[in-house]
Amino acid sequence: MATDKTFRGEHYLKVDAKGRVMLPSPFRTVFDLIDRPPPGSGFQMLLVYGGSGRSYVQGFTQEGAADLDRRLAQMPMGSPQHILANAIFVEQSISVDTDKDGRFSPPPQVREKLGLPKEEIELAFIGSGNSFQIWRGDVHRAKRRGEIEALEASVLQGADPLSLFTATT
Numbered sequence: 001m002a003t004d005k006t007f008r009g010e011h012y013l014k015v016d017a018k019g020r021v022m023l024p025s026p027f028r029t030v031f032d033l034i035d036r037p038p039p040g041s042g043f044q045m046l047l048v049y050g051g052s053g054r055s056y057v058q059g060f061t062q063e064g065a066a067d068l069d070r071r072l073a074q075m076p077m078g079s080p081q082h083i084l085a086n087a088i089f090v091e092q093s094i095s096v097d098t099d100k101d102g103r104f105s106p107p108p109q110v111r112e113k114l115g116l117p118k119e120e121i122e123l124a125f126i127g128s129g130n131s132f133q134i135w136r137g138d139v140h141r142a143k144r145r146g147e148i149e150a151l152e153a154s155v156l157q158g159a160d161p162l163s164l165f166t167a168t169t
Contacts, residue, residue, distance in 0.1 A: 007127035042098035050092025
């Protein structure tokens with residue numbers, strides 16, 4: 001059963017002339033339900049721009065960020081996995097506040113990761129369960145959709161996508 005605390009769907013929004021973008025309404029609802037900010041205030045989100053193989057920035061609620069910290073603390077200190085996870089999810093991340101309406105300006109690190117130009121551009125906010133992804137809209141359409149189609153062809157081989165659930169039970 002779907003919950004309101006899940007980031008879902010594809011939402012395409014424009015970065016305005018002032019360099020700001022609005023979190024999609026369903027995502028703001030998730031932040032309200034999970035982090036419960038005081039009335040009239042914005043949201044604080046963690047944006048992870050690390051991971052050289054990623055064409056997107058991953059966003060988390062405060063609760064999601066705390067979960068990442070817990071997972072990191074459970075890893076063997078000094079192990080290559082811990083060092084890499086720390087580099088990606090701590091060093092290459094930034095806390096970003098929205099205004100009370102959910103608008104924010106992507107910081108320079110995020111703009112660089114996504115290759116955002118100075119002029120207006122469309123961003124794709126993609127639900128990913130307990131987190132969300134921010135892509136350049138054109139990159140998401142060109143790259144991610146092709147990746148999904150190739151994976152469907154390989155895994156499903158023409159079968160109904162609902163068969164994915166029966167294969168794991």
